[in-house]
Amino acid sequence: MNIVLLGAPGAGKGTQASKIKEKYNVLHISTGDIFRANIKGGTPIGKVAKSYIDAGKLVSDEVTCDIVKDRLSQDDVKAGYMLDGFPRNLFQAGELDKFATIDWCVNIDVDFALLQDRICGRRVCACGESYHVSTLNGETKCAKCGGELYQRADDNPETVKARLDTYQNQTAPLIEYYQKQGKLVNIESGTKSPDEVFELICKELDKRVK
Numbered sequence: 001m002n003i004v005l006l007g008a009p010g011a012g013k014g015t016q017a018s019k020i021k022e023k024y025n026v027l028h029i030s031t032g033d034i035f036r037a038n039i040k041g042g043t044p045i046g047k048v049a050k051s052y053i054d055a056g057k058l059v060s061d062e063v064t065c066d067i068v069k070d071r072l073s074q075d076d077v078k079a080g081y082m083l084d085g086f087p088r089n090l091f092q093a094g095e096l097d098k099f100a101t102i103d104w105c106v107n108i109d110v111d112f113a114l115l116q117d118r119i120c121g122r123r124v125c126a127c128g129e130s131y132h133v134s135t136l137n138g139e140t141k142c143a144k145c146g147g148e149l150y151q152r153a154d155d156n157p158e159t160v161k162a163r164l165d166t167y168q169n170q171t172a173p174l175i176e177y178y179q180k181q182g183k184l185v186n187i188e189s190g191t192k193s194p195d196e197v198f199e200l201i202c203k204e205l206d207k208r209v210k
């Protein structure tokens with residue numbers, strides 16, 4: 001099963017991705033994670049990507065598509081994968097269809113008004129877990145692995161606003177793109193907890209798999 005995970009920044013893609021990965025045994029491929037690893041490692045790609053990411057803009061399609069195409073050419077993707085953060089605009093979606101076969105697009109639909117606060121209060125761990133300051137009670141370590149929590153460099157109010165604009169203008173049209181292909185699995189996350197959202201995702205995917 002090859003899936004695309006879609007949702008605005010702060011919709012909870014990362015949280016759901018780790019649950020989906022565990023249950024359905026798919027490889028989790030996050031373009032955001034790949035860029036952050038490159039920035040940390042000081043690679044040429046990282047240097048190019050940083051200026052875009054800091055501004056809340058998309059990294060160029062050329063660089064992004066190359067990275068994903070290259071990743072999907074490796075052997076370990078054969079058992080199935082989940083793309084998180086890619087595609088992010090119609091051009092990328094068209095390119096993806098040239099080098100991959102996507103079965104389903106899981107869209108996490110969330111109230112736009114909640115996102116700014118969610119993202120700005122987000123604290124993350126290197127292991128992939130994320131938290132919100134409102135429930136941390138001052139805790140600075142990850143409950144899962146004990147790692148030090150930190151705030152992502154692009155989780156600041158100005159960049160977040162730009163990212164939300166970018167999402168609405170460029171990424172949201174993908175919902176219709178996948179709907180037309182008959183691949184859209186829409187998940188209304190509303191005020192549900194992450195576990196409840198995950199249950200919904202499983203219910204919908206289990207109906208379709210096999």
Ligand code: ADP
Nearest residue numbers: 009010031032052053057058059064085086088
């Ligand atoms: P979020 O979904 O919370 O914005 P991500 O980790 O998916 O976070 O992405 C962080 C940043 O990395 C984006 O704001 C963008 O600059 C860049 N990026 C990630 N995926 C893509 C992509 N498919 N195309 C272009 N830029 C991307």
Ligand code: ZN
Nearest residue numbers: 125127142145
């Ligand atoms: Zn951790």
